[in-house]
Amino acid sequence: MxxxxxxxxxxxxxxxxxxxxxxxxGVTDQKLPxxxxxxxxxxxxxxxxxxxxxxxxxxxxxxxDVAHLTYEAYEEQVEPVFASITAxxxxxxxxxxxxxxxHRIGRLELTESSVIxxxxxxxxxxxxxxxxxxxxxxxASAPIWKHEVWADGADWGTGAHDLTDPRTVATxxxxxx
Numbered sequence: 001m002x003x004x005x006x007x008x009x010x011x012x013x014x015x016x017x018x019x020x021x022x023x024x025x026g027v028t029d030q031k032l033p034x035x036x037x038x039x040x041x042x043x044x045x046x047x048x049x050x051x052x053x054x055x056x057x058x059x060x061x062x063x064x065d066v067a068h069l070t071y072e073a074y075e076e077q078v079e080p081v082f083a084s085i086t087a088x089x090x091x092x093x094x095x096x097x098x099x100x101x102x103h104r105i106g107r108l109e110l111t112e113s114s115v116i117x118x119x120x121x122x123x124x125x126x127x128x129x130x131x132x133x134x135x136x137x138x139x140a141s142a143p144i145w146k147h148e149v150w151a152d153g154a155d156w157g158t159g160a161h162d163l164t165d166p167r168t169v170a171t172x173x174x175x176x177x
Contacts, residue, residue: 015102022098025082027073027144029106032113037100046097046120048127052135054115056108065151071105071114074143078103085137085166092171093130095122101134103144114146133171140164 015030017040024040034053041049056069082101090096097120104114117134121127141164147156 023083023086024098024100024102025079025086026101027075027078027103027105029104032102032104032116034113034116037102037116037118041098041100041118041120043097043120046122046127048122048124049118049120050127050131051116051118052131053113054135056110056112056114058110060148063148063150066110067149067151068107068109069114069149070107070147071103072145072147073103073105075105077143081142081163081166082138085134085141088137088166088169089119089130089134092133093119093121093126095126096130097121099130099134101138103138103142105144129171133169136171137164137166137169140169141166 015028015033015036017033017036018024024037032053034051038049038051041051056066058064058066060066085101086099089099098118099120100116100118102116104112108114115135115138117131117138119127119131119134121130143163145156148154
C-alpha cells in the first residue's frame with residue numbers, strides 16, 4: 001500500500017481500512033467493504049456519517065436490459081485525483097472527520113456496489129453536502145470508465161465527458177466557472 005499525505009491508498013489486493021490518517025481512498029477488484037467503511041468513519045466528535053453507495057442497475061439511458069458492467073481505471077491517475085477531491089472537500093468543509101472514496105474495477109453484476117463515498121462530520125448538513133460533493137467530484141474527475149453489456153450488445157457507458165478539475169465541481173454536480 002502506498003501512502004499519500006493524511007490517507008491510505010487502497011490497492012486492488014486490499015480492502016481493509018488504513019492504520020492511520022483520516023482518508024481511505026482507492027480502487028479494488030474486490031467487493032467493497034461497506035460496513036467496514038462506515039464503522040471506520042465513526043468518530044467521537046462526529047455526530048453525522050453519510051454513506052453513498054452506487055449500485056449496478058438493470059438499465060441505462062436507452063438500454064433497458066443491462067446484464068452486467070465492467071469498470072476500468074487508469075489507476076496511477078485515480079490516486080492523485082481522489083487525493084485532490086479529498087483535499088478540496090476538506091477545504092470546503094474543514095470540520096470533516098473521515099472520508100472514504102472507494103471504487104470497484106472489473107466485472108460487476110446487478111445490485112453490486114460499484115462505488116462508495118463516506119463522510120463523517122460534526123453535523124448533518126456538512127456531512128450531506130461533503131458526501132454529495134465527494135461522489136459528484138469523483139464522477140466528474142476520476143479516470144474510471146464503465147462498459148455495459150445488455151441482451152443485444154455491449155458498449156461503453158452513456159454520458160461520457162471530459163474529466164474535470166475537482167476544484168471546479170460545485171455541490172450538486174454542476175461545474176463552477
